[in-house]
Amino acid sequence: MKNFKKPVIFIFLFCFCFVLKAQEAVVSGGGYYEAAGGSISWTLGEPVIETFEAEGITLTQGFQQSALIITSVEEHPELVFFISVFPNPAKEYLNIKIGAEDFDGIWYELYDLKGMKLEQKRIDSNIAHVSLRELNPSVYFLRIIQNNKVLKTFKVIKN
Numbered sequence: 551m552k553n554f555k556k557p558v559i560f561i562f563l564f565c566f567c568f569v570l571k572a573q574e575a576v577v578s579g580g581g582y583y584e585a586a587g588g589s590i591s592w593t594l595g596e597p598v599i600e601t602f603e604a605e606g607i608t609l610t611q612g613f614q615q616s617a618l619i620i621t622s623v624e625e626h627p628e629l630v631f632f633i634s635v636f637p638n639p640a641k642e643y644l645n646i647k648i649g650a651e652d653f654d655g656i657w658y659e660l661y662d663l664k665g666m667k668l669e670q671k672r673i674d675s676n677i678a679h680v681s682l683r684e685l686n687p688s689v690y691f692l693r694i695i696q697n698n699k700v701l702k703t704f705k706v707i708k709n
Contacts (some may be wrong), residue, residue, distance in 0.1 A: 575663040629701055633694050644680040645692065648673065660706075663689055682708050686707035 632649040
């Protein structure tokens with residue numbers, strides 16, 4: 551009977567240690583801001599519990615906002631319209647949203663971590679789609695180019 555108690559106690563302690571560690575939150579960033587009207591503390595990397603929207607402002611609260619990743623690596627200083635890439639991380643495809651009226655000479659290039667160009671394609675509308683189905687899960691770089699000038703470079707994560 552004594553030989554039976556040791557393994558049971560060991561298994562119980564082993565499982566109990568993992569339960570204690572499960573309450574940790576490892577986040578990529580965060581901060582705290584305080585003003586006369588109130589305060590706010592925030593973290594990146596926690597799941598969303600609730601979202602509030604009012605007058606063009608969106609506030610999400612929660613424990614893990616895994617889809618929220620700051621991806622801009624490089625941006626042309628004279629860029630006069632917005633460019634966004636979503637979803638990131640992505641599984642099968644990316645959307646490139648461009649707030650320009652004229653798409654003349656705009657294209658994207660997709661690179662792997664070694665700097666090898668994987669794809670190059672012209673953009674001719676506000677939203678362009680980039681297929682990632684054939685790519686392995688990794689980190690990639692997506693460059694948006696107009697008239698041989700790099701407008702913006704994004705870090706893209708493929709799951």
